[in-house]
Amino acid sequence: MSEIVPTLLQVAVLVAALGLTVPLLGRLLAHAYTSPRHLAVERVTYRALRVDPDADQHWRTYAMSVLGFSLVGVLALFAFGRLQEHLPLSLGFAALPTDGAWNTAVSFVTNTNWQWYSGEAALGHLMQMSGLTVQNFLSAGVGMAVAAAFARGLARRGGAGRVGNFWADLVRTVLRVLLPIALVAAVLLVVMGVVQNLAGPHLVDTLTGGNQAITGGPVASQEAIKELGTNGGGFYNANSAHPFENPTPMSNLFEIFLILLVPFAMAWSFGLIVGDRRQGVAVLTVMGLLLAVSVALITWAEMAGPGTAPQLAQGALEGKEQRFGTAGSALFAAVTTGTSTGAVNTMHDSLTAPGGGVALFNMMLGEIAPGGVGSGLYGMLMLAVVTVFLCGLMVGRTPEYLGKKIGQREIVLVAAYVLTTPVLVLVGSAVALTASDGLAGLQESGPHGLTEAVYAVTSASNNNGSAFGGLTSGTPFWNTLLGSCMLLGRFLPMVVVLALAGRFATQPRLPAGAGTLPTHRPLFVVLLSGVALVVVGLTYVPVLALGPIVESLS
Amino acid sequence: MKDLYSLFRFSLAGLRLLVAMTLVLGLGYPLLVTGIARVAAPWQADGSLVTATGAHTTDPGEAVGSALLGQLVDDPTLFQPRPSAAGDGYDPLSSYGSNLGPESPELVAAIRERRAAIAEREGVPVGEVPPDAVTASGSGLDPHISQAYAALQVPRVAAAHDLSEDDVRALVEEHTEGRTLGILGEPRVNVLELNIAVTRAAAPAAG
Numbered sequence: 001m002s003e004i005v006p007t008l009l010q011v012a013v014l015v016a017a018l019g020l021t022v023p024l025l026g027r028l029l030a031h032a033y034t035s036p037r038h039l040a041v042e043r044v045t046y047r048a049l050r051v052d053p054d055a056d057q058h059w060r061t062y063a064m065s066v067l068g069f070s071l072v073g074v075l076a077l078f079a080f081g082r083l084q085e086h087l088p089l090s091l092g093f094a095a096l097p098t099d100g101a102w103n104t105a106v107s108f109v110t111n112t113n114w115q116w117y118s119g120e121a122a123l124g125h126l127m128q129m130s131g132l133t134v135q136n137f138l139s140a141g142v143g144m145a146v147a148a149a150f151a152r153g154l155a156r157r158g159g160a161g162r163v164g165n166f167w168a169d170l171v172r173t174v175l176r177v178l179l180p181i182a183l184v185a186a187v188l189l190v191v192m193g194v195v196q197n198l199a200g201p202h203l204v205d206t207l208t209g210g211n212q213a214i215t216g217g218p219v220a221s222q223e224a225i226k227e228l229g230t231n232g233g234g235f236y237n238a239n240s241a242h243p244f245e246n247p248t249p250m251s252n253l254f255e256i257f258l259i260l261l262v263p264f265a266m267a268w269s270f271g272l273i274v275g276d277r278r279q280g281v282a283v284l285t286v287m288g289l290l291l292a293v294s295v296a297l298i299t300w301a302e303m304a305g306p307g308t309a310p311q312l313a314q315g316a317l318e319g320k321e322q323r324f325g326t327a328g329s330a331l332f333a334a335v336t337t338g339t340s341t342g343a344v345n346t347m348h349d350s351l352t353a354p355g356g357g358v359a360l361f362n363m364m365l366g367e368i369a370p371g372g373v374g375s376g377l378y379g380m381l382m383l384a385v386v387t388v389f390l391c392g393l394m395v396g397r398t399p400e401y402l403g404k405k406i407g408q409r410e411i412v413l414v415a416a417y418v419l420t421t422p423v424l425v426l427v428g429s430a431v432a433l434t435a436s437d438g439l440a441g442l443q444e445s446g447p448h449g450l451t452e453a454v455y456a457v458t459s460a461s462n463n464n465g466s467a468f469g470g471l472t473s474g475t476p477f478w479n480t481l482l483g484s485c486m487l488l489g490r491f492l493p494m495v496v497v498l499a500l501a502g503r504f505a506t507q508p509r510l511p512a513g514a515g516t517l518p519t520h521r522p523l524f525v526v527l528l529s530g531v532a533l534v535v536v537g538l539t540y541v542p543v544l545a546l547g548p549i550v551e552s553l554s
Numbered sequence: 555m556k557d558l559y560s561l562f563r564f565s566l567a568g569l570r571l572l573v574a575m576t577l578v579l580g581l582g583y584p585l586l587v588t589g590i591a592r593v594a595a596p597w598q599a600d601g602s603l604v605t606a607t608g609a610h611t612t613d614p615g616e617a618v619g620s621a622l623l624g625q626l627v628d629d630p631t632l633f634q635p636r637p638s639a640a641g642d643g644y645d646p647l648s649s650y651g652s653n654l655g656p657e658s659p660e661l662v663a664a665i666r667e668r669r670a671a672i673a674e675r676e677g678v679p680v681g682e683v684p685p686d687a688v689t690a691s692g693s694g695l696d697p698h699i700s701q702a703y704a705a706l707q708v709p710r711v712a713a714a715h716d717l718s719e720d721d722v723r724a725l726v727e728e729h730t731e732g733r734t735l736g737i738l739g740e741p742r743v744n745v746l747e748l749n750i751a752v753t754r755a756a757a758p759a760a761g
Contacts, residue, residue: 212645
């Protein structure tokens, strides 16, 4: 088939681009999270904030800083939404309803970017750039800061629970890493055709005498950080399927590259922070393997095009753009759900049953392959701890990871982490499917309707943000349910991660002994991949069987 | 109590940081990008608008559309775009796909109906109607059709405009883009640009 060669070459170009940039960015990140020196602009910022960037915070203080900062973010964005009509550049749009403003505030502060509204029909330019774009940067920075704190916890010995300074981590992440890359990326996106202006919609007279509104806005500046920070909230309703957000096959690959850059680089920087590059490479390899499998599966599903409608049309092109084709759409779908991005360049509700099922499974995996910026790394490291624990049980020794003992208290924390999201997903889905207000939002009945609901709750709880868009979610019921899932799914795990970081920091670092499981070898890569799949598989197989699997077999 | 107090204290520090970051990231950054875009790529930044002669413009007053956006073609003699689920069709104020699933009876019926209508319009058997012609895109604003769908429409457009099929085929060829670098995306034909070219080629004959 002539499609296979370009499909493989497209992946090869992507892998090559990442191979060149990930180690560089990984080094920059590791430096940002370990260097004692501050840049001049940072020192000015700390003085304005009246915080001491050199104070080594106890994990509890670090967690309180994360929560305090995020609380302010939610309140400010909520106020922004409620007051929109009184703000400049609002394009005449009204205030968001209370439940909607809350949902959106939580959504962007938790790095989820679930969108119940349609961007071009609900939000003015100031809300987009000074509200949402800002949180795109900051929520990404918070996730990366927590991952850095966890890596430091593993790297330290006898640290008395101290894991670093949140304000310094956040400010450095934004100013040294995210802002410079986003700036360059935004300009490149404009050159490729992405819109960037402050104009409202202009009506033009079309070729055949009708008229069409040409929508404007600060799109490129939002698009760049939307992908780079694995946020995913589109400027327009159609997200990255919209030609003004993603105009060409080249911009498509560039956006996919931006999505993957930081999550993989975080894994690389982890190795450098703990002083053993191979540890980072092992984690990165597991992420890459799981992602590669999901890319292959979705691509196969969409090219084969099973299902009544795709068979009748002779191709699964419903919801896909001609310029991206099947390969460019499938790759994006795998990458956006394998990271916690949730931007879409194809409508996931219209994916084939197996393709949509894999996208759903990617999120259920807990967003670790390679996951969101920061959150992907700490999520994968939690499973690494589970893996060494299971292997320790098999040989009857106290397990350790990077010289840190996994005792009872540690494994209780890890278990709490691993169980939080599945509980949210399953309880949330059950609530949605038993409430009439929940069922009212579904576009379709049968297995596909079930998948629509489960997909939404899974997306929110894992902070992904993509949707089976047939679901009408802009109702008080769905806004409240999904907002709660996003909030708990973000901050409960974060607090657990920081608590564990504190415990690890306190411990000495034991030298590796004869009974230590090496965590940088291929064997560990295989074990960790297996644990990731089994933990998720056992949790979600029943609901997957009733949704996408039944639909695939019908 | 102690935790609540520290939460409050950190919220205040957080508020100061949020204000500072809003100025830098929420105003400085997007306005800087807007400024650079204005200088480096003004045409793209304003939506890649084109005039009735196919020239680039940044003035919506003289534009007939955007090279990046599909539009409704309310003229049966011209090339038709893909079906669209954006509003009443190709409405940028409500960009979206149908989001109908692969087993949706509504989608199956729509595809069947579109296939029959297109086959009749072009005078071909239904089996020859390509998939992009009967499926709505994700944005509802897809500016392109496949080469197959363009080829299918050539005889009708040529006849309606008193042009030879070879001439129209040459115009299609001219407005076809291959895969980027030979590997990215799909070959595609820009409908608005093609229709502009057809209209211009037919203009002298139409008098």
